[in-house]
Amino acid sequence: MSAAPETKIVLEPERYELRATPMHLFAMDRRDFMKAIGGGIAILLVAKDALALQESGRRTGMRENMPREINAWLHIAQDGSITVFTGKVEIGQNIRTSLTQTVADELHVELASIAMVMGDTQLTPFDAGTFGSRTTPQMGTQLRRVAWAARDVLTGLAAKHWNVDASRLVAENGKISERSGGRSITYAELAQGQSLAQMMPTEDPVTPATEWKIAGQPVRKIAARDFVTGRHKYTPDLKRPGMLYGKVVRPSAFGATLISADVSAAKAMPGVTVVRDGDFIGVAAPDELTAERAAEVIKAEWKTTPQISNKELFEFVKKNAEQNPAEENRYRQTKGSISGGLSAAAHRLESEYHISYIAHSPLEPRAALAEWKDGKVTVWTGTQRPFAVREELAQAFHLSNDNVRVIVPDTGAAYGGKHTGECAVEAARLAQGAQKPVHLMWTREEEFTWAYFRPAGVIEIKSGVSADGMLTAWEFHNYNSGAAAIATMYDVPNQLTEFHPVNSPLRQGSYRSLAACANHFARESHMDDCAHAAGVDPLEFRMKNLKEPRLRAVYEAAAQKFGWQNRKATPERGFGIAAASIRAATSPRARKWPWIAHRAK
Amino acid sequence: MARVTEINVNGTRHAIDVDGDATLLSVLRDQLDLTGTKYGCGEGQCAACTVLIDGNPRHSCQTKVGSVGQRQITTIEGLEKDGKLHPVQQAFMDVDAMQCAYCTSGMILGSVALLKSNPRPSEAEIVEYMNGHICRCGVYQRIGQAIALASERMKGGAA
Numbered sequence: 001m002s003a004a005p006e007t008k009i010v011l012e013p014e015r016y017e018l019r020a021t022p023m024h025l026f027a028m029d030r031r032d033f034m035k036a037i038g039g040g041i042a043i044l045l046v047a048k049d050a051l052a053l054q055e056s057g058r059r060t061g062m063r064e065n066m067p068r069e070i071n072a073w074l075h076i077a078q079d080g081s082i083t084v085f086t087g088k089v090e091i092g093q094n095i096r097t098s099l100t101q102t103v104a105d106e107l108h109v110e111l112a113s114i115a116m117v118m119g120d121t122q123l124t125p126f127d128a129g130t131f132g133s134r135t136t137p138q139m140g141t142q143l144r145r146v147a148w149a150a151r152d153v154l155t156g157l158a159a160k161h162w163n164v165d166a167s168r169l170v171a172e173n174g175k176i177s178e179r180s181g182g183r184s185i186t187y188a189e190l191a192q193g194q195s196l197a198q199m200m201p202t203e204d205p206v207t208p209a210t211e212w213k214i215a216g217q218p219v220r221k222i223a224a225r226d227f228v229t230g231r232h233k234y235t236p237d238l239k240r241p242g243m244l245y246g247k248v249v250r251p252s253a254f255g256a257t258l259i260s261a262d263v264s265a266a267k268a269m270p271g272v273t274v275v276r277d278g279d280f281i282g283v284a285a286p287d288e289l290t291a292e293r294a295a296e297v298i299k300a301e302w303k304t305t306p307q308i309s310n311k312e313l314f315e316f317v318k319k320n321a322e323q324n325p326a327e328e329n330r331y332r333q334t335k336g337s338i339s340g341g342l343s344a345a346a347h348r349l350e351s352e353y354h355i356s357y358i359a360h361s362p363l364e365p366r367a368a369l370a371e372w373k374d375g376k377v378t379v380w381t382g383t384q385r386p387f388a389v390r391e392e393l394a395q396a397f398h399l400s401n402d403n404v405r406v407i408v409p410d411t412g413a414a415y416g417g418k419h420t421g422e423c424a425v426e427a428a429r430l431a432q433g434a435q436k437p438v439h440l441m442w443t444r445e446e447e448f449t450w451a452y453f454r455p456a457g458v459i460e461i462k463s464g465v466s467a468d469g470m471l472t473a474w475e476f477h478n479y480n481s482g483a484a485a486i487a488t489m490y491d492v493p494n495q496l497t498e499f500h501p502v503n504s505p506l507r508q509g510s511y512r513s514l515a516a517c518a519n520h521f522a523r524e525s526h527m528d529d530c531a532h533a534a535g536v537d538p539l540e541f542r543m544k545n546l547k548e549p550r551l552r553a554v555y556e557a558a559a560q561k562f563g564w565q566n567r568k569a570t571p572e573r574g575f576g577i578a579a580a581s582i583r584a585a586t587s588p589r590a591r592k593w594p595w596i597a598h599r600a601k
Numbered sequence: 602m603a604r605v606t607e608i609n610v611n612g613t614r615h616a617i618d619v620d621g622d623a624t625l626l627s628v629l630r631d632q633l634d635l636t637g638t639k640y641g642c643g644e645g646q647c648a649a650c651t652v653l654i655d656g657n658p659r660h661s662c663q664t665k666v667g668s669v670g671q672r673q674i675t676t677i678e679g680l681e682k683d684g685k686l687h688p689v690q691q692a693f694m695d696v697d698a699m700q701c702a703y704c705t706s707g708m709i710l711g712s713v714a715l716l717k718s719n720p721r722p723s724e725a726e727i728v729e730y731m732n733g734h735i736c737r738c739g740v741y742q743r744i745g746q747a748i749a750l751a752s753e754r755m756k757g758g759a760a
Binding site: 091092093094218220221224225227228229230231232233234236237239245287288289361362363364365410411412413415441443444445 | 619620622623627630631634635636637638639640641642643644646647649676677678680681686690691693694695697699700701702703704705706709735736737738
């Protein structure tokens with residue numbers, strides 16, 4: 001990593017990486033909290049700063065409130081049942097399984113004895129969302145700390161119970177036992193009659209990976225049987241008493257506004273409610289077919305405005321880049337001199353790569369079931385950010401967060417596409433109008449037309465290669481498709497890398513790998529062109545221009561497995577090699593992230 | 602279209618009262634609460650809604666309930682017998698052939714139909730037959746392994 005420029009590009013929140021600000025969970029004192037959960041032992045993981053505040057508050061005699069900045073918590077009920085609470089959601093990445101393994105590993109209990117409550121804004125601590133591959137490194141470690149603390153508390157209780165030193169005790173299989181092989185007591189027996197809330201800072205030590213027994217082992221998906229028998233209830237499978245089916249009347253074009261609507265025919269249909277609110281028109285009906293027919297008979301007139309066509313898109317993106325401020329440009333990195341590097345080159349190349357808008361297309365479309373009761377709304381919906389969707393609902397209906405509950409059933413995938421709550425808001429609006437629970441599921445067509453997309457973009461690369469196959473210049477411009485992994489991991493003395501944000505013509509947002517995929521595609525395609533121009537084997541060209549030892553090792557291993565040296569291309573069958581990291585190549589964190597090499601035939 | 606008043610699902614005759622134009626998918630899910638059959642695209646392009654009609658795989662989103670008549674429909678809920686999973690279900694579990702598992706019901710029913718028509722399929726035949734089934738998480742390799750495992754366990758005979 002010697003000479004590469006340090007990555008300083010910062011993504012804009014919302015447009016290129018969705019984030020949210022911390023919210024609060026508990027506004028109750030410790031005694032009320034323990035009463036609410038029925039006693040037992042609760043271990044709460046609290047951000048270090050918050051815990052310090054809490055403790056200083058306690059010392060000055062303030063009321064003993066529960067801390068608000070709780071990351072995760074674990075409860076051992078008086079009957080010994082173990083429940084873990086996290087704001088993360090299960091969307092097919094199997095974290096319900098892996099996080100359960102983590103807790104079981106550290107608490108020394110079986111997988112089956114742990115229940116995991118996830119993504120329920122009323123029950124789980126605030127979480128910004130399930131995205132960016134952060135669950136295992138962050139939440140996994142936090143839950144491990146919680147479980148470690150729980151084991152420590154249980155050991156302490158047993159030591160007190162028997163009046164022995166805790167060092168003589170060991171936790172295994174849901175029991176604390178004397179190392180001598182004498183007495184043992186179950187976690188359930190220890191939790192009986194307790195009303196104990198223990199707070200842990202987020203920085204306690206945990207068992208090192210080399211000593212893990214359950215975590216890291218291949219195990220069956222939790223509740224796998226429910227999935228192979230069709231019993232698992234995804235959001236679209238839920239029903240509530242008196243529930244209606246919703247359908248939204250979509251505008252005739254993107255960006256269209258409503259001029260007028262004749263809803264009389266729809267209103268005349270038995271059991272149909274029509275909701276019109278601003279540019280929104282939707283219906284709720286006793287069954288899906290009636291809802292579809294009611295939506296079809298609504299005669300709406302829309303005012304459309306000209307939109308960018310696919311043909312014009314890439315030109316538009318390039319021409320409409322926002323002006324990056326010249327001074328301290330946070331989107332630009334430079335090193336050496338591009339003009340110097342280009343004039344020293346024997347081969348000069350210039351290419352443009354187009355990155356399309358693409359739909360996430362999770363097999364479970366956006367869906368929501370909304371129910372109002374006493375001015376409060378509960379929405380079941382498949383989202384990666386339940387707390388952000390709660391916020392959207394609260395804003396849309398002018399409610400306080402306390403009056404909105406979002407529950408995320410284990411969901412049929414998301415891929416970065418379910419960060420927002422438009423379907424939840426639509427279902428809630430229809431339910432409010434119909435005064436009954438409303439089930440709304442987007443069609444695949446709605447998914448492809450009205451969901452946000454992976455950002456489209458243009459990537460321009462100019463490069464120079466010396467006669468002996470060394471890169472002398474590398475100028476890389478990414479228009480709109482995102483800055484993740486924008487820096488090249490190859491060693492080039494003269495570089496200019498710049499990200500150009502654009503006000504996108506279509507709604508856009510996170511996507512699996514986000515920009516990394518686009519940047520790798522352009523960079524590695526161009527590397528092949530450079531190798532070709534210099535008359536050097538593509539793998540050799542990469543190795544000549546690469547110092548990073550781990551990536552070199554990845555290339556060597558991949559090439560060896562593939563038999564790169566002895567392969568011959570035929571007119572029908574060529575092959576190539578490229579490598580990538582899912583993070584920016586030059587960020588310090590990248591060293592911890594995996595390098596991936598692909599050989600494609 | 603005329604009303605439809607009964608339907609045979611998983612060996613049971615159900616009384617219903619629906620418009621014959623309604624999709625079989627919506628009737629299974631909304632009237633009979635058999636929600637294991639999934640909506641994925643509504644256009645017969647993803648096969649998440651696959652059910653067996655007289656043993657043949659069909660897209661229930663493209664099947665009007667009025668066209669089914671007296672034929673026997675099998676959904677994912679009908680494969681388990683006396684608490685025992687169908688060998689294909691068991692193999693999907695054992696190989697962990699699922700991520701979000703939204704496509705799993707359709708995958709399993711498609712696999713059951715494949716093994717009925719071709720009890721010992723080659724890898725290429727599995728890929729060919731299952732081509733219409735979409736898994737956006739990308740578990741195809743393990744799905745193929747699960748089908749091969751089920752075929753092996755069924756010793757070439759249908760369960």
